[in-house]
Amino acid sequence: MVETVKQAAASAQGAPYLRIANxxxxxxxxxxxxxxxxxxxxxxxxxLLGSSGCGKSTLLRMLAGMERPTSGKIILDxxxxxxxxxxxxxxxxxxQSYALFPHMSVADNIAFGLKQDxxxxxxxxxxxxxxxxxxxxxxxxxxxxxxxxGGQQQRVALARSLAKRPKLLLLDEPLGALDKKLRQQTQxxxxxxxxxxxxxxxxxxxxxxxxxxxxxxxxxxxxxQLLQIGSPAEIYDYPNCRFTAEFIGDTxxxxxxxxxxxxxxxxxxxxxxxxxxHIDHGITGPKGMQVWASIRPEDVHLDVVPQAAGPNVARGxxxxxxxxxxxxxxxxxxxxxxxxKSMVAANHWHENSITPPTWGDTVYVSWRPDMPVVLTR
Amino acid sequence: xxxxxxxxxxxxxKGAVIAVPFFWLLLFFLVPFFIVLKxxxxxxxxxxxxFTSLLQVEDxxxxxxxxxxxxxxxxxxxxxxxxxxxxxxxxxxxxxxxCLLLGYPIAYAIARADPARRNVLLMLVMLPFWTSFLLRVYxxxxxxxxxxxxxxxxxxxxxxxxxxxxxxxxxxxxxVMVYAYLPFMILPLFSHLVxxxxxxLEAAADLGAGPIKAFLTITLPLSKNGIIAGSMMVFIPxxxxxxxxxxxxxxxxxxxxxxxxxxxxxxxxxxMASAVAIIMVLMLIVPIALLHRYETRELEGKGNA
Numbered sequence: 001m002v003e004t005v006k007q008a009a010a011s012a013q014g015a016p017y018l019r020i021a022n023x024x025x026x027x028x029x030x031x032x033x034x035x036x037x038x039x040x041x042x043x044x045x046x047x048l049l050g051s052s053g054c055g056k057s058t059l060l061r062m063l064a065g066m067e068r069p070t071s072g073k074i075i076l077d078x079x080x081x082x083x084x085x086x087x088x089x090x091x092x093x094x095x096q097s098y099a100l101f102p103h104m105s106v107a108d109n110i111a112f113g114l115k116q117d118x119x120x121x122x123x124x125x126x127x128x129x130x131x132x133x134x135x136x137x138x139x140x141x142x143x144x145x146x147x148x149x150g151g152q153q154q155r156v157a158l159a160r161s162l163a164k165r166p167k168l169l170l171l172d173e174p175l176g177a178l179d180k181k182l183r184q185q186t187q188x189x190x191x192x193x194x195x196x197x198x199x200x201x202x203x204x205x206x207x208x209x210x211x212x213x214x215x216x217x218x219x220x221x222x223x224x225q226l227l228q229i230g231s232p233a234e235i236y237d238y239p240n241c242r243f244t245a246e247f248i249g250d251t252x253x254x255x256x257x258x259x260x261x262x263x264x265x266x267x268x269x270x271x272x273x274x275x276x277x278h279i280d281h282g283i284t285g286p287k288g289m290q291v292w293a294s295i296r297p298e299d300v301h302l303d304v305v306p307q308a309a310g311p312n313v314a315r316g317x318x319x320x321x322x323x324x325x326x327x328x329x330x331x332x333x334x335x336x337x338x339x340x341k342s343m344v345a346a347n348h349w350h351e352n353s354i355t356p357p358t359w360g361d362t363v364y365v366s367w368r369p370d371m372p373v374v375l376t377r
Numbered sequence: 378x379x380x381x382x383x384x385x386x387x388x389x390x391k392g393a394v395i396a397v398p399f400f401w402l403l404l405f406f407l408v409p410f411f412i413v414l415k416x417x418x419x420x421x422x423x424x425x426x427x428f429t430s431l432l433q434v435e436d437x438x439x440x441x442x443x444x445x446x447x448x449x450x451x452x453x454x455x456x457x458x459x460x461x462x463x464x465x466x467x468x469x470x471x472x473x474x475x476c477l478l479l480g481y482p483i484a485y486a487i488a489r490a491d492p493a494r495r496n497v498l499l500m501l502v503m504l505p506f507w508t509s510f511l512l513r514v515y516x517x518x519x520x521x522x523x524x525x526x527x528x529x530x531x532x533x534x535x536x537x538x539x540x541x542x543x544x545x546x547x548x549x550x551x552x553v554m555v556y557a558y559l560p561f562m563i564l565p566l567f568s569h570l571v572x573x574x575x576x577x578l579e580a581a582a583d584l585g586a587g588p589i590k591a592f593l594t595i596t597l598p599l600s601k602n603g604i605i606a607g608s609m610m611v612f613i614p615x616x617x618x619x620x621x622x623x624x625x626x627x628x629x630x631x632x633x634x635x636x637x638x639x640x641x642x643x644x645x646x647x648x649m650a651s652a653v654a655i656i657m658v659l660m661l662i663v664p665i666a667l668l669h670r671y672e673t674r675e676l677e678g679k680g681n682a
Contacts, residue, residue, distance in 0.1 A: 087584075099574065113585050
C-alpha cells in the first residue's frame with residue numbers, strides 16, 4: 001500500500017500541468033483544506049471524492065479563484081495563479097446548479113465568456129456554433145434556460161465552460177442535479193466530450209460510481225486532507241487506510257494485533273472473527289501492532305457444508321439476505337455478533353446444485369489468504 | 378402537469394378566494410369610478426348635489442339622457458390643463474428617476490447585507506410609515522423654512538449671512554417627493570435583488586466578467602422587473618400627488634392634484650373635477666395595462682418550465 005502511493009507520486013513526476021502545493025484554507029477556527037499537495041497531468045480527468053464537508057468544494061473554489069488560500073501555492077502551466085481574480089484565470093467551471101443566466105438564450109450563455117475576451121463577433125458565432133454541435137444543442141440555440149430539461153441545461157453549462165478553451169476545467173458535482181438513470185447515461189457522454197476536446201479537468205463529487213466511471217485518477221478527501229491518490233482500480237484494490245476502504249465500495253473490516261510476522265506472510269488475531277486471519281503477503285510493522293484487515297464482500301465465500309476450522313474461516317448464521325438481481329448479499333452473523341457480508345452470484349447455487357441457504361441457516365464464510373488488505377491506519 | 382391537475386381540483390375554493398378581493402375592487406374602485414365618470418358628463422348646478430342629472434325621469438318613465446361634453450371640451454381647449462398634466466407627469470417622472478437612482482444602491486446594499494442585519498435595515502426603511510404622512514411633510518416645513526432648523530443652524534455657525542431660499546420651490550418639492558416615495562421604490566427592488574442567485578455572479582466572474590461588467594450584464598437585467606414595479610409604485614401616486622406640492626411646492630408648481638382640489642372645493646365644480654380625474658386615470662391606466670400584459674406574458678413563459 002505504501003508502494004501504491006509511491007507509484008502514484010512517481011507517475012506524476014513528469015512536469016505536472018497543475019501543481020497544488022501545500023494549500024491550506026481556514027475559515028475562522030475551522031480548517032477546511034489542510035495542507036493539500038496534488039499534481040495533475042495534462043488532459044487528465046481527476047476526481048476529488050469525499051463526503052460533504054470534506055473540503056473538496058473549497059479546494060475547487062480556490063482553483064476557480066472564488067476563495068483565496070490561507071497559505072500554499074497553485075501553479076498552472078508554469079504560472080503562479082494563487083492570487084489571480086477569478087475573471088483573470090484561464091480556468092472555467094461548470095457549476096453544480098449550472099448557474100445559467102436565466103435572461104439569456106442558450107447561444108448568449110455560451111457566448112458570454114467569449115464576449116468578455118473582446119473576441120470579434122464572427123469568431124464568437126463560429127465558436128458558439130462549434131460548442132452547440134459538440135453538445136448537440138444546435139436546435140435549442142435560441143431557447144431560454146428555463147425552457148430546457150435538466151439534462152439539456154447540463155449540456156449548455158458544459159458548452160459554456162468549454163467555450164473559452166480553458167487550460168483547466170472544473171466540474172462541481174457535474175451530474176448531481178440529474179436523476180439516477182439520466183446520470184449513468186450522461187457520465188460516459190460527458191467523458192467522451194471531454195476527451196474529444198482534450199481538456200485537463202478536475203471534478204468534485206461525492207458519488208463514488210461517478211468518480212470511478214469518469215476519472216483517470218481519484219483523490220480521496222476527508223477532513224480537509226487528501227488520503228489517497230490513484231487510479232480507480234488502485235484505490236479499490238489497494239486502499240491505504242480504513243476510510244478509503246470503507247468509502248469506496250463495501251468491505252468487511254476486522255481489527256486485531258499482528259501475532260505472526262513472517263517475511264512473506266502475517267497472521268492477525270481477530271477476536272471478532274473467532275480465529276486468525278492469515279495473509280500471504282508481508283507488511284512492514286512490528287509484531288503486536290494493531291492493524292485492520294479489509295476483505296471485500298465479493299471475496300468472501302459462502303458454504304453450507306462445514307469447513308475445517310482454521311484461519312480465514314468462521315461459522316455463522318444467515319442474518320439477512322439482500323437480493324440484488326444478478327447477485328445477492330448475505331449478511332452472516334458470527335458468534336461474536338459481528339456481521340460479515342458475502343456477495344454471491346445469482347447462479348452460484350444452481351450451478352453447484354446446492355439449495356440456497358436461508359434465514360437462520362448455519363453457514364461458513366471463508367476467503368483466500370491473498371484477499372485481505374492489511375491497513376495500518 | 379401536476380400543478381395543472383392541482384389547480385383544477387382546487388377550482389371551487391379558488392373561485393371563492395378570488396371573489397373576495399375581486400368584490401372589494403368592484404365595490405371600492407370600479408363603482409366609484411363609474412360614479413365619477415357619470416358626474417364628469419354633467420353640468421355644474423346650484424343644487425344638492427351640485428350637478429345636473431343625466432337622466433330625465435318623469436312618472437317613472439325615462440324621458441331623455443343628456444351627456445354634457447363641455448367639461449372635456451374645456452380641458453382640451455384650455456392650455457392650462459394640458460400644461461398641468463404635462464407638469465404633473467414631469468414632476469412624477471423626475472421623482473421616479475431620482476428615487477430609482479437613490480433607491481437602487483440602498484436596496485442593493487440591504488439585499489447583500491448580512492441576513493441578520495437585513496431585517497433591521499428594512500425596518501429602518503419602513504419606520505417612517507409609523508408616523509403620519511402629513512406630520513412628516515409638516516416636519517420638512519419646519520426644517521426648510523426661512524426661520525427653520527437648517528437655516529437657523531447655518532446662520533448660527535456663520536456659514537451664510539442670509540437665510541437660504543429652500544422652501545416653496547422645486548428644490549423643496551422634489552426633496553419631499555423623493556423622501557416620501559423612496560420606500561415604495563426600495564421595497565420592490567429589494568425583494569427582487571434578494572432572491573437573485575449569487576452563483577450567477579460567480580459564474581459571470583468565472584467567465585471573465587469583472588464586478589462592474591457582471592453588474593451591468595447580470596444583476597441589472599435580472600432586477601428589471603423590480604425596477605419596473607418600483608417605478609410604477611412611485612410614478613402612479615406621484616402624478617396625482619396633492620399634499621406635497623400644496624404644502625412645500627412653489628406657488629407656480631402646476632400639479633393636477635391641486636387643480637382637482639381647486640375645482641372641487643374652491644369652485645365647487647364637481648363635474649369639472651370629475652372630468653379632470655377621469656383623464657388622469659385614463660392616462661395612468663394605459664401604461665399599467667401594457668405593463669400587466671407584458672408581465673403576464675413573462676409569467677406564462679416561465680410557467681412552462
